[in-house]
Amino acid sequence: MxxxxxxxxxxxxxxxxxxxxxxxxxxxxxxxxxxxxxxxxxLHLAADILEQQLTPALVPYAIAVLEASQLNPRTGIAVRELLETFIKEPSKLRSQFRTLSVPLLVKIGRLHDPIQSLATQFANNAWAHIINDQGSQTDRNICLSATENYRFCRAFYKFELFCNLFRSTMPTGFVSVSDEERRWFFAQYAPWENEQLTSVHDFLELKLSEGSYDVLAHDVEFGTLGIDYLTAGGDNGWRQVWLSQGIDFIYRMTTETSYDAKKALLKSSYGASSAYLYDALTSIPEVDLDDDTPLAQITDEDLKTMIPTSNDQDIDKGPFEAWRVAFKDLPRSMWVMLTKNSGLRERAYVFWNLDRLERYDLLELFKNAPEDSELLRAVNGWGDMFKSFEERSKIKQRGGSGYWSKDDESRIVWPARQAGGCLR
Missing domain, CATH: 1.20.1280 (Monooxygenase)
Structure with a gap:
């Protein structure tokens, strides 16, 4: 042979x-x-393998994320130039793909794996909620179309790009990129695409909350710092900082099984700052605030003039139709991240193709979707949380560290003592 x-x-x-x-x-x-x-x-073998892994449509997003991670200095001008190229001339980024070194191609591939994993988890979780809403009318197994998979992954790449561009590199929180660049970033996309990023934010915050809960709710050091592990959204500064560390950080927090490793990962971001994604997503767009015309009364022709043109390959009408159902009664100044749409975002309502929406009558379902979500419901236990802060602070003052549980100090590590009670 x-x-x-x-x-x-x-x-x-x-x-x-x-x-x-x-x-x-x-x-x-x-x-x-x-x-x-x-x-x-x-010479192109490595690039060909990676392109097959990513799919060609995601190549510009992967290159933009790579470029953003290497941007130095990260000034407003540099950020704007990269975004201009990425959004308006993606072919320029695509042309760089086959010139990259193998180590950089491997770096891109290592990021894509957690992006694909998290995107798939989000789609599955969202479909599970829809199944619960509709019962036997809906297939239990979700099989994403190529376009839907691209749409999910694209939103996670945008999340990573935003974090890389707008997360401060200074321990003091000094930001060299202004809010103007953040506003410009969102102004380049249709509101339903921004709602996709909002949905990803919610999903990743939920995953981060679940992955970090055991450490934040029980560790003496974190309790002494009074780190809130219940509040969702922009009012939880610590969680926003951890979200801003990006996809790899969040993925490691969700997959790591070691308590000590999770604690070390959380502590590795001491001194880091936020990209302020939540604040940007909830900011009122720069439009006429006196115009209270609801979306339902805006003609398709007028709406086209309000929506930025896109070079993206995604032309399916599903996300637009779902977004129009959710925002039909709201004026343009309210086309932002709204708390009352949390349940819709949990169901990934702006990610599904039109044929799926019609096949399962999802637009009608979305009209009656719950306003809250698992993320917002995870706020019970305020009293217990603040009580734990007090208890853990007392243990810290006595020199203890480690894992605290209510009425149980068996896992607390105390400093060794000499005979007579003196510390060694």
């Missing part, structure tokens, strides 16, 4: 192109020298 190393180099590279994920490339190359030689003979 012919050895695989006897196959022509072109055949070997064709086989390697089917790896599906760039993380498999290095183990493949380490298998034998011939594989590595074939890889060296094909």
């Amino acid at each position: 012919t050895s695989i190393t006897k196959l022509p180099c072109e055949v070997m590279t064709s086989i390697m192109r089917e790896l599906g994920n760039i993380r498999f490339l290095l183990p493949c190359l380490l298998t034998c020298r011939y594989f590595y030689a074939c890889f060296k003979a094909d």
Whole structure:
């Protein structure tokens, strides 16, 4: 039987192109020298594997995120230039793809994996809520179309891009990028696309809340600091800082099983600052505040003049129709993140294709969706939280540290003492 190393180099590279994920490339190359030689003979092999992993439509988003992470200095002018290119001339970013070094391609691939994982989780969670709303009328298994999967992933890439661009690099919280650039960022997108980013924010905040709860609710040090683990949204500054650390941080917080590792991850952001995404999403757009014409009374022709043009490949009408149902009674100044739409966002209402909305009569369902969400309902226990702050602070004053539970100090670590009670 012919050895695989006897196959022509072109055949070997064709086989390697089917790896599906760039993380498999290095183990493949380490298998034998011939594989590595074939890889060296094909300059675009790594890029081809990654493009298959991402899909071509997401390449500009991945490059923009990479560029944003390397922007130095991160000034308002530099941020605006990158965004101008990304939004208005994405082909320029796409053309850079095959010029990237293999380490940078691997870096992109490592970020895409958690993005795809979280996007899939969000879609599944949202569909589970819809199943609960409709019962047997809805298929239990969700199979996203290619367009829907792109739409979910795209929103997570936008989240990461925003964090990379607008998170301060200064421990003092000094921000060299002004609110003007934040407003400009959102002004380039249709309101239903901004609502997609809002939905991702809510989902990631819920995942972060769940992943960090055990540490924040029980650790003595965090209790002494009085870190709120219940409040959702912009009023919870600590949580907004942790969200601003980006996708990889949040993903690690949700997948890490070690209590100590989670604590170390949270502490690694001491001194970091927020990208203020929640504040930006809830800010009133720069429109005529005296114009109280509701969306339902705006003609399609007039609406087209209010919505920025897009070079994006996503032309399905599903997100627009769902958004129009949610905002039909509201004027343009209210086309922002609204608390009363939290239940809709939990159901990913602006992510589904029109054919899915029509097949399952989801637009009618969305008219009666609950206003609250799991994220907003996770606020019970205020009294217990503040009581725990007091108890944990007392333990800290006595020199204790570690894991506190109500009426149980068995896991508290106390400083060693010499005979006579003196600290060593």
